[in-house]
Amino acid sequence: MGQSSSTTSYPTSQFLISPEPSDSTDGIKIGPLRDYTEGIPDECLASIFQLLNASDRKRSSHVCKRWFRVDGQSRRRLSLNAQSEIISHVPSIFTRFDSVAKLSLRCDRRSLSINDDALLMISIRCEGLTRLKLRGCREVTEVGMDNFAKNCKNLTKFSCGSCNFGAIGINMLLKHCIKLEELTIKRLRNVNNGNDVVVPGAAALSLKSICLKELGYGQSFEPLVVECKMLKTLKVIRCAGDWDNVLVKMGSGNTFLSDVHLERLQVSDIGLGAISKCVNIDSLHIVKNPECTNLGLVSVAENCKKLRKLHIDGWKINRIGDEGLMAVSKQCPDLQELVFDWCSCYAFQYGGNCC
Template sequence: MGQAPSSSSSCSSCRALSATAAVDSHAREGPAADHRDLTAALPDECVASVFALLGSDDRNSCSLVCRRWHLVDAKSRQRLALAARSEISPSLPPLLRRFSAVSVLSLKCSRKRVSLGDDALALVAASLPSLKKLKLKGCVDVSDDGLLAFSLRRPLALEKVSLIACGFGARGIVSLLRNCPSLRDLTLKRLRKLDAQSTPLSIDAYYDGDDDNEAKNANASKKEKKQVNFQLERLCIKDMHNARLFIPLLCSSKPLKSLVVCRSSGNWDRVLENLRFRGGGATSISEIQMENVQIGDPGLTAIAGSCPDLDTLFLSRVTDCFDEGLSAIASSCKKLRKLHIDAWTRFGGRTIGEEGIAALAAKSLRLQELVLMGVPITAPSLGLLASNCPCLERVALCNTDSVGDREMEAIAAKFGAVKKLCIKNCPITGRGIEAVVAGCASLVKLKVKRCRGIGQESVSHLRARRGGLVISVDAGSLVFDGADGGGGGAGSENEGGGDEEERRRRRGRRRDNAGDNRGGGPAGARTNATHVICSSRSALLLRSKFGSRNASRA
């Protein structure tokens, strides 16, 4: 549970009043003033501003100190998070009456437990007139009727709704869209009933709770079609498995500006093509994020044709996007400023290459941020980007063998405006890093991760040369030392979550011990050290395997 902070003026008046009250009371009563409540002179606004700086546990404890603090906490609390189990149903009405000023409500329940029902959700809408954000997670016992009852209360201030792993389908979601005029942000995640129903999310469909009377619903739909004030600006879809359900919703969402789709199966090329042809031409979408979905060049071409105002495009783990699709984006989306591409090839298949990068460099003149992961890019393509994109300030090149010292020298020679540069898992050496530090005059931050040819020693003198430059080097090397009991020390180091500096010292001591044993140590002293270059999640798996192997050998 959290709350919004008060203004700085109230805090300053808080300090002034507290200081004055303390001085006056000490001057009048001397030592006896230590037993008085000095906060009594503070106005409620100042006490509320102090409560806003506390964590949820401390704030809950402070609210029980006295009646005044209890009342101030109730009036000033903006965020409320509840375990939405059915056991709290009797306590919910007085709880909502106490915190009637709450604007952000989160109801979470484990799917293994019985959650709050439809009546509780209707009570939320009636008790919280200032509600702006609502999150329901794991509320499997809330049905379409509950969401319909909630939306019919017409919460005028409701702007953001997140529905995660709940038990309702299309009818409840459509009623929410129709009856909440201020709704701007909608997140749908793991709604299995919606997937199973296969009912498209059509804003023109009218549901009044009577599914049997289809003729009445159809007539009402015709009458009220023009009365729907649909203002959805952001739609986030995660872990859904029927892409075609969202075609009517996307086509009718004229004010939509941001579309986020993650780990959702289905043919999204067809969805985007329908957005282009059935949506009436150009849309107002300025941001699209596609992560681990089925999308290829037809989908990118549809985006290029329907989103001329596209500003941000994230493509992560897409397998079927090639040069043709990227060229279409570059040709039509002249306002593109941020582009992230994580090209995930299957079995050595083709991916975006030099042709797509050249088209991007030639036509995306406003580009400011470029992230390429798994995209083979060479010095000539980097030269084109530097020549045609003068506003390019943030560049990240990751997971490609084509980026070496030659490409780093090209960046140093031509990227005069770049301020932040990230190189990850590329075969570069200290020579390339030195060239970048010496050549990029505007560079303020350099980040190098999992590059085997780079270590802390190779860049230590560069920090002294450019004091204002922040250089972050992470070689990604983990040492599993057999002399430490089969890797037990490394395991406790990560599981304990100690200080980062302490972990560095421990790794340094292990490296020093390994060097002594290899060099001039006793003949009988041996150590079995394995260096692994990998990500953190993979490192945990490998550490456990190497540790168990070393323990068995011992």
């Protein structure tokens, strides 16, 4: 159940290296044992802790009271089992680990997760938090996200999956976290009817990466994708809805976009044509999108001259083949990585030359 609370008992023995000889003239006698680690500054001890794996660090922190204290004060990354039983221990946990910058809270499907009150207590004690990952925290609502975002305005990376706070909760986060750079949303509940949309808010100028996975109504995120003009990475995977219109609106005004991943979407050559207007793209994944054909790939090849990595998965539809491959080989001189899967490329199948 998460980390040990501050009531953990300490061992009475210290980490003893060797005995110190006595100055007695009667012969060699064993004097009092000496702890040679006392001379190590706390900063150096903290650096040593950073090199240990999780289990070794946990055991080492129980060697003595000083090591226990230094471990708590220097720990920057913490992962907790976010079941409801941990709520009463939140104050003691984050009193000890008061310098956490990266926090992961996970709860399995069968258990009751932490609630808004617990998230509020965490945000009060971790104002310096820069990264947060929520998985299966179904008891956290829009109110909890609002209170959390108000206290943790230095957040730069946020990821959530299988949560229930919907588009309103994401809007609260984007409203207050003006330094947010990376946003990952997977299986977010209550985003199925499109009544609520996600807008970039104060994070419009800071967001550089957006990843959307398995959303029932992905069009709720259209304003977010379109209005983030500093966006460099866009990954949309298995999100329902027509994405051509979103890509058309985004492609006309984004000059920073460099990495695009489109997988199992309702997107056609119209969307690829819009993507091709982002001339700085150097990495493109088109995975299992049955409406994408050679025409869209040719458009990408003709406009995206900086393309270095291209992954195409035709999903046995065979609508992308030699024509698209030849366009890429002729128009993209900087290409370094090319992956074609389930495409009708006879040049590959029979060892021909597509150049």
